[in-house]
Amino acid sequence: MTGTPGAAATRDGEAPERSPPCSPSYDLTGKNKVVTVDGVRVKLQIWDTAGQERFRSVTHAYYRDAQALLLLYDITNKSSFDNIRAWLTEIHEYAQRDVVIMLLGNKADVSSERVIRSEDGEMLAREYGVPFMETSAKTGMNVELAFLAIAKELKYRAGRQAEEPSFQIRDYVESQKKRPGCSFL
Numbered sequence: 001m002t003g004t005p006g007a008a009a010t011r012d013g014e015a016p017e018r019s020p021p022c023s024p025s026y027d028l029t030g031k032n033k034v035v036t037v038d039g040v041r042v043k044l045q046i047w048d049t050a051g052q053e054r055f056r057s058v059t060h061a062y063y064r065d066a067q068a069l070l071l072l073y074d075i076t077n078k079s080s081f082d083n084i085r086a087w088l089t090e091i092h093e094y095a096q097r098d099v100v101i102m103l104l105g106n107k108a109d110v111s112s113e114r115v116i117r118s119e120d121g122e123m124l125a126r127e128y129g130v131p132f133m134e135t136s137a138k139t140g141m142n143v144e145l146a147f148l149a150i151a152k153e154l155k156y157r158a159g160r161q162a163e164e165p166s167f168q169i170r171d172y173v174e175s176q177k178k179r180p181g182c183s184f185l
């Protein structure tokens with residue numbers, strides 16, 4: 001799932017299935033996930049696209065109707081990071097205009113093999129105006145937060161009341177995310 005829309009989330013509907021990755025302890029791309037946001041259960045249907053080696057063979061139908069796309073790169077793999085721009089261009093062309101996009105730099109636990117600095121991820125995210133954080137499917141760092149932030153955004157959009165203060169997903173992620181190297185995950 002690296003260098004690709006790692007997970008596309010819709011709140012309901014049909015979606016292609018794909019086996020989840022086996023070894024990491026936390027699954028970024030399980031099929032369904034229910035997240036409780038302010039007492040409301042938001043069901044996310046999640047599907048994983050092919051990896052970078054199959055870049056461009058992914059049918060647009062995979063993400064055309066998605067309400068949210070998690071774009072993952074691997075912090076130990078430069079080409080996965082370089083692919084993100086191409087994906088953002090694709091998404092701009094084919095995805096829903098108001099799709100929620102989040103950029104994730106995964107494998108944050110393997111700092112010894114890091115080739116992409118956090119700042120590079122942050123800069124790219126800023127350029128495209130999307131929230132960013134580093135994650136680890138192995139330790140679970142920021143994994144729940146990624147889904148919670150998406151669920152909060154989708155819930156906010158679905159039930160927005162005029163007097164309700166607006167939910168800013170980027171501010172929320174910045175305030176909640178853990179940085180690699182922090183002793184508390």
Ligand SMILES: Nc1nc2c(ncn2[C@@H]2O[C@H](COP(=O)(O)OP(=O)(O)OP(=O)(O)O)[C@@H](O)[C@H]2O)c(=O)[nH]1
Nearest residue numbers: 001002021023024050051052106107110136137138
């Ligand atoms: N250390 C570490 N390993 C990870 C992490 N996430 C995935 N891996 C490992 O990286 C390898 C590839 O994981 P996948 O999730 O299959 O990668 P992928 O990019 O989805 O692969 P394709 O979608 O099939 O191209 C596996 O050996 C995983 O166990 C992580 O956060 N930390």
